[in-house]
Every structure is written in structure tokens, then in C-alpha cells.
Amino acid sequence: xxxxxxxxxxxRLPVYARALxxxxxxxxxxxxxxxxxxxxxxxxxxxxxxxxxxxxxxxxGRGYNVHGLLAKLREILxxxxxxxxxxxxxxxxxQAIAExxxxxxxxxxxxxxxxxDVAMVGxxxxxxxxxxxxELESFITSHNVDIGIVAVPAAHAQAVVDRLVAxxxxxxxxxxxxxxxxxxxxxxxxxxxxxxxxxxxxxxKKGEGGGK
Amino acid sequence: xxxxxxxxxxxRLPVYARALxxxxxxxxxxxxxxxxxxxxxxxxxxxxxxxxxxxxxxxxGRGYNVHGLLAKLREILxxxxxxxxxxxxxxxxxQAIAExxxxxxxxxxxxxxxxxDVAMVGxxxxxxxxxxxxELESFITSHNVDIGIVAVPAAHAQAVVDRLVAxxxxxxxxxxxxxxxxxxxxxxxxxxxxxxxxxxxxxxKKGEGGGK
Numbered sequence: 448x449x450x451x452x453x454x455x456x457x458x459r460l461p462v463y464a465r466a467l468x469x470x471x472x473x474x475x476x477x478x479x480x481x482x483x484x485x486x487x488x489x490x491x492x493x494x495x496x497x498x499x500x501x502x503x504x505x506x507x508g509r510g511y512n513v514h515g516l517l518a519k520l521r522e523i524l525x526x527x528x529x530x531x532x533x534x535x536x537x538x539x540x541x542q543a544i545a546e547x548x549x550x551x552x553x554x555x556x557x558x559x560x561x562x563x564d565v566a567m568v569g570x571x572x573x574x575x576x577x578x579x580x581x582e583l584e585s586f587i588t589s590h591n592v593d594i595g596i597v598a599v600p601a602a603h604a605q606a607v608v609d610r611l612v613a614x615x616x617x618x619x620x621x622x623x624x625x626x627x628x629x630x631x632x633x634x635x636x637x638x639x640x641x642x643x644x645x646x647x648x649x650x651x652k653k654g655e656g657g658g659k
Numbered sequence: 660x661x662x663x664x665x666x667x668x669x670x671r672l673p674v675y676a677r678a679l680x681x682x683x684x685x686x687x688x689x690x691x692x693x694x695x696x697x698x699x700x701x702x703x704x705x706x707x708x709x710x711x712x713x714x715x716x717x718x719x720g721r722g723y724n725v726h727g728l729l730a731k732l733r734e735i736l737x738x739x740x741x742x743x744x745x746x747x748x749x750x751x752x753x754q755a756i757a758e759x760x761x762x763x764x765x766x767x768x769x770x771x772x773x774x775x776d777v778a779m780v781g782x783x784x785x786x787x788x789x790x791x792x793x794e795l796e797s798f799i800t801s802h803n804v805d806i807g808i809v810a811v812p813a814a815h816a817q818a819v820v821d822r823l824v825a826x827x828x829x830x831x832x833x834x835x836x837x838x839x840x841x842x843x844x845x846x847x848x849x850x851x852x853x854x855x856x857x858x859x860x861x862x863x864k865k866g867e868g869g870g871k
Contacts, residue, residue, distance in 0.1 A: 455667075461857035462838060487838045525864035526857050543755035544852075549836065553853050593863055594856065618859035620852060624761065626674060626699045634862040636855040640756075640832060641765050643848040644806065645673035645738050647830035650846040651805055652737035 456497045460524055462487060463494065467517040479510040526554055531592045533616075534560040535607050536599035537567050537577050540622055544598055545573035558590050563603075587614040594618045601625045608635075668709045672736055674699060675706065679729040691722040738766055743803055745828075746772040747819045748810035749779050749789050752834055756810055758785035770802055775815075799826040806830045813837045820847075 466486050470478055480491035487494075498504050498516075501523055505511040521527040534545055537560050545560055560572060563580045570577050578586060586592065595611035597604055597619060604623030611619055612633050619635045621627050624642075629635045678698050682690055692703035699706075710716050710728075713735055717723040733739040744762065746753055749772050757772055772784060775792045782789045790798060798804065807823035809816055809831060816835030823831060824845050831847045833839050836854075841847045 457861050458854075458858045460861070461854045464857070465836070465854070466838065488840055523861065524857055525860035530856075530860060530863075539755070539758060543751070546751060547852070549853050550856070553857070555853070555856050594859065617863040618856075620855055620859070624677070626678065628700055634859045636859055638850060638852055638855060640759070640850055641761050641767070642670075642673045642677070643832055643850060644742075644762070644767050644830075645676070645736055645765070646670045647806065647832070647846045647848055648737035648742060649669050649672070649735065651742075651829040 452500045456500060457524075459489075459493075459497055460520055461526070463497070464517060464520040464524065464526065467513055467520065470513050471517055475513050477510045478513055480505070483511070529554050529556060530594055531590055532557045532594045532596060533583070533587060533590075533592045533611075534575065534596045534598060535562075535580070535583065535611070536560075536597065536603075537562045537564075537570075537572050538598070538600075541598035542572050544596060544622070545575045547573070555594065557596070558592065559586055561586075583610060584614040587611070587616060592616060594620065597621045597623055597627070599623060664712045668712060669736075671701075671705075671709055672732055673738070675709070676729060676732040676736065676738070679725055679732065682725050683729055687725050689722045690725055692717070695723070741766050741768060742805045744769045744806045744808060745795070745799060745802075745804045745823075746787065746808045746810060747774075747792070747795065747823070748772075748812075749774045749776075749782075749784050750810065750812075753810035754784050756808060756834070757787045767806065769808070770804065771798055773798075795822055796826040799823070799828060804828060806832065809833045809835055809839070811835060 466483060480494045484491040484494055504516050532555050534541055534557050537545065541560065545557060550557060557575050560575045560577045561580045561583045562568065562577055565579065567577045568579045593616065595616040597607050599607050601623045604621065604625050605627050608619055608621065608627045608629060612629055617633060619629060619633065620638065621635055622638050624639055627635060678695060692706045696703040696706055716728050716731065744767050746757055746769050749757065753772065757769060762769060769787050772787045772789045773792045773795045774780065774789055777791065779789045780791045805828065807828040809819050811819050813835045816833065816837050817839050820831055820833065820839045820841060824841055829845060831841060831845065832850065833847055834850045836851055839847060
């Protein structure tokens with residue numbers, strides 16, 4: 448069944464979950480698809496359709512139970528648990544990633560960082576110890592690392608991705624500006640602000656808005 | 660016509676352009692949709708369909724002219740020119756953005772940064788001078804700023820977005836973890852590594868790969 452769910456739907460679920468978290472924190476018990484849609488600038492129909500892939504939520508005309516739907520989305524997404532993460536590359540970008548405080552509260556714990564620069568080995572960045580890159584595979588195996596973050600220069604990124612995959616990582620967050628290749632059983636997401644910029648200038652040029 | 664082009668297509672064009680740049684740098688004159696698709700892990704049919712929105716490229720069986728298609732994509736996307744950018748927020752994240760070397764070579768020049776912290780005003784971060792936030796609107800007007808980057812805490816992000824929009828910015832790159840609202844004539848893209856992580860764990864949990 449999971450294979451039938453479009454990836455764009457999966458990509459929207461974390462946004463819904465975040466909005467529901469905010470509503471829960473604000474003490475809201477119930478939310479309509481209309482109200483949720485207005486919060487997120489999406490149509491109520493899209494929300495209802497996206498959620499329909501996973502079962503029936505909410506009662507006609509009564510909206511969604513905020514806590515119940517949030518718990519269900521967290522379970523569906525697998526974000527109701529801790530994930531083991533490793534970071535490869537602790538240059539300027541990698542250091543900023545290690546120091547970023549947003550991962551840990553959401554269950555993504557960066558257990559270790561790796562770099563080929565021996566001058567960095569043994570240092571601590573954002574509370575994360577830097578290991579020599581040759582220890583990558585053994586660390587991934589011994590610590591059951593699920594997710595790898597790639598923050599190395601473009602020229603080295605595919606090789607690092609290949610090593611992460613060979614060592615058993617199932618998901619990769621890639622900050623290097625390349626279209627890295629992964630096998631079908633590995634998931635990859637790219638964080639690339641330049642591509643995001645370039646996808647907006649089309650709309651500026653045309654003098655019209657794009658999407659969200 | 661532009662309104663008919665799906666946003667997902669627009670979002671893929673910068674990826675094609677980057678691949679063509681790499682092929683051009685490697686001395687390649689012609690590329691087939693098959694070869695381009697293999698480079699990017701997308702189907703040749705998708706590439707052909709995406710490009711078909713913009714006219715006819717390449718000759719049947721002879722592939723695309725790398726330089727010609729690249730020039731055309733750069734023109735379509737509006738990335739064949741310089742864009743004026745301002746950055747709001749020079750905390751840890753904003754500083755990393757200002758120091759990031761990837762924007763300028765692609766035509767995105769960060770002309771100034773703004774912060775509400777007077778201790779930061781007058782400092783230079785990554786070659787960018789920090790101004791007091793109250794100067795935001797006059798700077799945008801006087802320097803024809805096209806794009807705003809938002810790197811302030813979540814609680815302040817919507818207010819900053821509103822000010823950027825009111826001052827005439829047409830596109831916003833938002834790093835704050837909120838679903839910011841913009842009018843229909845303004846384009847916004849979100850850089851959110853936590854949401855990217857959360858969209859991958861669904862696939863890890865299911866023990867299968869997701870997309871690219």
C-alpha cells in the first residue's frame with residue numbers, strides 16, 4: 448500500500464504535523480480542514496485527499512482531533528521515535544549543521560561527525576565529536592546509524608554518498624550541490640538554496656507569484 | 660502561458676540547467692535525454708515532457724545541444740542576469756548564509772543584511788554589511804532588491820516576510836521553520852532540513868526507498 452502513496456503527499460505530511468503541533472501547543476483540540484488549509488495556504492480538499500491515503504480522520508462537519516491526528520501522522524512518518532544520524536564534512540557548512548539546534552528536539556540525534564582533515568579529528572562541534580573519515584563504516588555499523596548528512600564539497604559528495612549507502616544508511620540529507628545517485632532502497636533529499644532561488648526567478652521575471 | 664506550467668516542472672529546470680553546466684564544463688556538445696536522465700535519476704520521458712512546455716529542443720535521435728539548451732533554460736528561468744538580494748537576521752544561521760559562497764557565482768548578490776540587534780549593526784559578515792532592521796524598507800526601494808532571505812527566529816518570521824512583501828520584494832527564501840504566508844504575486848521557498856528529514860523517515864520505517 449505504501450508504494451501507492453505519491454511522494455508529494457509524504458512530503459506534505461511533516462508540514463501538517465508541524466501545524467498540528469503548533470495548534471496543540473496553543474491549546475486547540477479540534478481543527479477543520481478549512482482552518483488547517485488557511486494556516487498552510489493549501490486547499491481543504493488537498494488536506495482531506497492527502498490524509499485519505501492513510502484512513503479516515505475526523506468526522507464530517509466536526510473537524511479533526513488535533514492530538515489524535517498529530518499522533519497518527521507522527522506514527523505514519525516515523526517521527527515518534529529517535530533516529531541516529533551521522534554528519535560527514537565539518538567545514539563551514541558542516542559546522543553550522545552540527546551547531547543547528549533544530550534536529551535533536553525532533554528526534555534526529557547527530558551521534559558523530561566525520562572529516563578527512565586530520566586537524567579537525569577529535570574536536571567537538573556543536574556537541575558532536577569529529578572522527579577521521581576512515582572510521583565512518585565501523586561507526587555506522589556499531590551505532591545503527593539510520594541517516595547520513597552530507598556536507599562535503601561537490602567533488603567528494605558522490606563518493607561519500609556511496610560509502611554511506613554501502614555501510615547501511617537508509618536515508619541521506621545532501622547539502623552538496625550535486626544530483627547524487629542512490630539505489631532504489633535508499634531515500635535522499637537535497638538542501639540546495641541556489642536551486643530554490645533559481646526556481647523563484649522564473650516567477651519574478653514573469654511578474655507573477657509561484658507556489659509556497 | 661506561464662500560468663499553465665506546473666510548478667514542479669519549474670522546480671526541476673534548475674536541476675537540468677546545473678547538469679547541462681557540468682556537461683558544458685566537461686566539453687560535451689550534445690546530450691541525449693537518456694544520458695541526461697541517467698545523470699539525474701529521472702526518466703528521459705519526463706525531461707522531454709518538461710522541456711516541451713517551452714518549445715522544441717533537440718532533434719529526434721540527435722539529442723540536445725548542450726550550450727543551446729543551457730542558454731535557453733537560463734533565459735527561461737531568468738538566471739542569466741544579476742539579482743539583488745537582502746538577508747534579514749544575522750544570528751548563527753544568517754551568518755552562515757552570508758558566508759555561503761554559492762549565491763554570488765549564480766547571480767544572486769546579497770547587497771545588505773538587517774538585524775534588530777544593534778550590537779550587530781555596522782559589522783560585516785561574509786562581506787555583507789549589517790544594517791539596523793528599520794532601514795529595511797528604504798534599502799529595498801533604493802537598491803531595487805528582488806529577493807529577501809529570512810533567517811530570523813520562527814516567532815518573528817511572518818512579520819519579516821510581511822515587511823519584505825510590503826517593501827516590494829517579489830520572492831522570499833525562508834529558513835525559519837514556519838509556513839509563512841505571502842500574497843499570490845510573491846513566490847516563497849522554504850529551506851527546512853527538519854521537514855526534509857521527516858519526509859524520509861516514512862521510507863526508512865517502511866524499509867523502502869523514496870524519491871530523489
